[in-house]
Amino acid sequence: xxxxxxxxxxxxxxxxxxxxxxxxxxxxxxxxxxxxxxxxxxxxxxxxxxxxxxxxxxxxxxxxxxxxxxxxxxxxxxxxxxxxxxxxxxxxxxxxxxxxxxxxxxxxxxxxxxxxxxxxxxxxxxxxxxxxxxxxxxxxxxxxxxxxxxxxxxxxxxxxxxxxxxxxxxxxxxxxxxxxxxxxxxxxxxxxxxxxxxxxxxxxxxxxxxxxxxxxxxxxxxxxxxxxxxxxxxxxxxxxxxxxxxxxxxxxxxxxxxxxxxxxxxxxxxxxxxxxxxxxxxxxxxxxxxxxxxxxxxxxxxxxxxxxxxxxxxxxxxxxxxxxxxxxxxxxxxxxxxxxxxxxxxxxxxxxxxxxxxxxxxxxxxxxxxxxxxxxxxxxx
Amino acid sequence: xxxxxxxxxxxxxxxxxxxxxxxxxxxxxxxxxxxxxxxxxxxxxxxxxxxxxxxxxxxxxxxxxxxxxxxxxxxxxxxxxxxxxxxxxxxxxxxxxxxxxxxxxxxxxxxxxxxxxxxxxxxxxxxxxxxxxxxxxxxxxxxxxxxxxxxxxxxxxxxxxxxxxxxxxxxxxxxxxxxxxxxxxxxxxxxxxxxxxxxxxxxxxxxxxxxxxxxxxxxxxxxxxxxxxxxxxxxxxxxxxxxxxxxxxxxxxxxxxxx
Numbered sequence: 001x002x003x004x005x006x007x008x009x010x011x012x013x014x015x016x017x018x019x020x021x022x023x024x025x026x027x028x029x030x031x032x033x034x035x036x037x038x039x040x041x042x043x044x045x046x047x048x049x050x051x052x053x054x055x056x057x058x059x060x061x062x063x064x065x066x067x068x069x070x071x072x073x074x075x076x077x078x079x080x081x082x083x084x085x086x087x088x089x090x091x092x093x094x095x096x097x098x099x100x101x102x103x104x105x106x107x108x109x110x111x112x113x114x115x116x117x118x119x120x121x122x123x124x125x126x127x128x129x130x131x132x133x134x135x136x137x138x139x140x141x142x143x144x145x146x147x148x149x150x151x152x153x154x155x156x157x158x159x160x161x162x163x164x165x166x167x168x169x170x171x172x173x174x175x176x177x178x179x180x181x182x183x184x185x186x187x188x189x190x191x192x193x194x195x196x197x198x199x200x201x202x203x204x205x206x207x208x209x210x211x212x213x214x215x216x217x218x219x220x221x222x223x224x225x226x227x228x229x230x231x232x233x234x235x236x237x238x239x240x241x242x243x244x245x246x247x248x249x250x251x252x253x254x255x256x257x258x259x260x261x262x263x264x265x266x267x268x269x270x271x272x273x274x275x276x277x278x279x280x281x282x283x284x285x286x287x288x289x290x291x292x293x294x295x296x297x298x299x300x301x302x303x304x305x306x307x308x309x310x311x312x313x314x315x316x317x318x319x320x321x322x323x324x325x326x327x328x329x330x331x332x333x334x335x336x337x338x339x340x341x342x343x344x345x346x347x348x349x350x351x352x353x354x355x356x357x358x359x360x361x362x363x364x365x366x367x368x369x370x371x372x373x374x375x376x377x378x379x380x381x
Numbered sequence: 382x383x384x385x386x387x388x389x390x391x392x393x394x395x396x397x398x399x400x401x402x403x404x405x406x407x408x409x410x411x412x413x414x415x416x417x418x419x420x421x422x423x424x425x426x427x428x429x430x431x432x433x434x435x436x437x438x439x440x441x442x443x444x445x446x447x448x449x450x451x452x453x454x455x456x457x458x459x460x461x462x463x464x465x466x467x468x469x470x471x472x473x474x475x476x477x478x479x480x481x482x483x484x485x486x487x488x489x490x491x492x493x494x495x496x497x498x499x500x501x502x503x504x505x506x507x508x509x510x511x512x513x514x515x516x517x518x519x520x521x522x523x524x525x526x527x528x529x530x531x532x533x534x535x536x537x538x539x540x541x542x543x544x545x546x547x548x549x550x551x552x553x554x555x556x557x558x559x560x561x562x563x564x565x566x567x568x569x570x571x572x573x574x575x576x577x578x579x580x581x582x583x584x585x586x587x588x589x590x591x592x593x594x595x596x597x598x599x600x601x602x603x604x605x606x607x608x609x610x611x612x613x614x615x616x617x618x619x620x621x622x623x624x625x626x627x628x629x630x631x632x633x634x635x636x637x638x639x640x
Contacts, residue, residue: 104456238472254436
């Protein structure tokens, strides 16, 4: 991975976002895009100023977020991201949904409502003629996109891949999570004993993945290596994760095997960390099963109390954050989390960012509706 | 790897042995078609349901529109003033079929839903085949599914969509005479003449029969054509064949099958 691009509530661009994460800021605030008075929850992590499409063709909010992040990721590559050896993999939970539901309500003509709209648009604009793919596995979409993108390089199908995820906040999503009683009505604080749910957000992140020699030829410095990826199913319930963490254990174990790594090699975990009791306890159980006695010694964080749960963007934003943790040796804290749930015996980084010396390997995990899990293994370059 | 089972359905209201009707009823048209075709493909392959989730069994599904039937319903409830349905909202993710089939068949391994458009079903089969080929899985159900409601049909009125679910069960190579996936490729190419040139170059004469996927079946089109080709290969009509799916927007996928 040689470059990235990102946008979320706390910043537009990788560096502003990283600075905000290291500072432990939270972007959760009262919702402004629609009137939330009908719902129990009232907060979300909105992007206040979503950039316009530079070509003025795309109005869909989710797609504009994606174009902003993708544009930053390929900014410095100067013509090396084009042709039959270039590929794109994008992940989204509900991309194009605002265009589609708007069309249902008689607003707009439904153009750009396709789930593959962003991938196709980017490929057409950038002259990409290699494989293009859009993946949608709910909240694990961003993680899956990066994993599938890396596999295109591993298998020799591409030399350079733009991979990431995106999604926009909408009343559609807010209403759904509120009906599930999954949204926090107080403070979003993953793994905290007083947590009461998640806060939704929106954003996008894309990573530029390159075959090593391709990167070397153009003098690009690798920030981290994508060493392993796997997905799994809980095969348990459509919205509740398996309490034992079985499904996540399968994804994490398979990703580590794919990377040729052992659980003992892992020095940092970027958790899905939504802030719901079901999710947090499932993850803690899964990490205990994979990492054993070392579980309490491995720094873990969740940035969802900072950026909100950005659905298809979440895994990509968290993977990007993990890359920067490996590159800079600093773990951003989990905003707003104070006193840990005794059922979550993890070393959750809280309060302030923590330096980590000698970090070589990290994992980033996502767990989604329909019981889909995805895990990435990232390695210091 | 070999094709151990196939199923092609064109209605969400079918029946099948071992079907959990309660599970089926809570799904939308896409979900029911995807679930039915996956279930029937697994039944036809003769594999048993394991006692616990199998980490080496999974599902890769392709769809163009996914659960927009459920999305249409949840959007109407959100726009109205009545009660919202958490059960309906849970069905608005495009990996619904993955989750439901995984629960019924205890598929604990790979789970991906590809939504690239009309090529998504063939892409799903390619991804699944590589998982089996590389030894990551012993069984992967793969294919495409599309279900339509009236609103969705209006949105693509000019293209006369048809409902379909087409699934294949892929397993490690079996003995002589088995139909196997010999390879595949995908790329983005909006220029139709360049598509023909690139497909021909990739096939390099390896396919005795080349079938173009039917566009009106969207992501189910490639897998449906692949099933037709599997039948022809099993009947000894040809020894090799390829399916080509193309989205006019640019994506192209090619699947090569042989005995």
